[in-house]
Amino acid sequence: MREFFLVASMIIGLLVLLTFYRAISGPGLLNRILGVNVIGTKTVIILLLMGFIYGRVDMFVDISMVYAMLNFIATLAAAKYLERKVSI
Amino acid sequence: MVAISIFIILVGLFFLLAGTIGLLRFPDFYTRMHAAGKCDTLGVLLCLIGMALYNGFSLISIKIMFIAVFIFLTSPTATHSIARAAMNCGITPWSKDEEGGRIEG
Numbered sequence: 001m002r003e004f005f006l007v008a009s010m011i012i013g014l015l016v017l018l019t020f021y022r023a024i025s026g027p028g029l030l031n032r033i034l035g036v037n038v039i040g041t042k043t044v045i046i047l048l049l050m051g052f053i054y055g056r057v058d059m060f061v062d063i064s065m066v067y068a069m070l071n072f073i074a075t076l077a078a079a080k081y082l083e084r085k086v087s088i
Numbered sequence: 089m090v091a092i093s094i095f096i097i098l099v100g101l102f103f104l105l106a107g108t109i110g111l112l113r114f115p116d117f118y119t120r121m122h123a124a125g126k127c128d129t130l131g132v133l134l135c136l137i138g139m140a141l142y143n144g145f146s147l148i149s150i151k152i153m154f155i156a157v158f159i160f161l162t163s164p165t166a167t168h169s170i171a172r173a174a175m176n177c178g179i180t181p182w183s184k185d186e187e188g189g190r191i192e193g
Contacts, residue, residue, distance in 0.1 A: 001142075004094060011101055015108045022111050022120070030117055030174050037166055038111060038124050042104065044155065045135050057143065061151045068158055075166040082173035 002053060009049040016042050033078045040071030093142035100134030103127050116182030117174055125167035132159055 016039055023035030044064050051060025110123025136156040140149040 001090065004097075008097060008101060012104065015104055018108050019111060028117070028179075030170060030177070030179070031120065033170060034117075034121060034124055035111070037170070038107070038128055041128050041132055041159070041163060044159070045104075045132055048136070048139055048152065048155075052139065052142075057148050061148055061155070065151065065155050065158075068155055068162070072162040072166055076169055079166070079169035079173040083176055 005049050005052045009046055009053065012042055012046050012049070016046075030082070033075065033082075037071065037075045040067070040074070044068050044071070089141060089144075093138040096134050096138035096141065100131045100138060103131030103134065107131060117179055118171065118181050121167055121171055121174075125164060129160065129163045132156075132163070 019035055019038050019042070023032055023039060026032050026035055044067055047060055047064040047067060048057070051057040051064070054060075104127070107123050107127025110127060111120050114120045114123055133156055136152055136159070140152040140156070143149045143152065
């Protein structure tokens, strides 16, 4: 079961690397915000899988919860910053 | 129980892969957001439910299910706020009959 969690976390890490293309070279600011949001959502899963791999789920589940809240607040702050009419 | 959790996590990984392919391949900002918002929410939800099933009934599973409910509420909200900001910035949605498929967005 530990090997399955290892392979799953490696697959999600590969997906994060693919999403980095949209987060770095996406046309415009909004595509970058979208890419960073998707990466943060995948990081929650990677943190929980790391907890299952190392056998310390009771510690990693709190870190993952805090990361989900931080990701949501960061995305809302970036979208609120773009509420005014700016040229991107 | 372990086989069911492995199956659910694999289905979640498939949805995450489909969302990433859509995020890379779609031509417009709104269509990319359509791929990222829905597929990511469902994939993360299925992965979290599979891990909670694997862990059994304990406080950790309750916390994992709380994370699932939180992501189920907040990920569409974040996507909606980004789409509203894009509408305020004046990005027009992509259509086939104007300019024949432009890539900017």
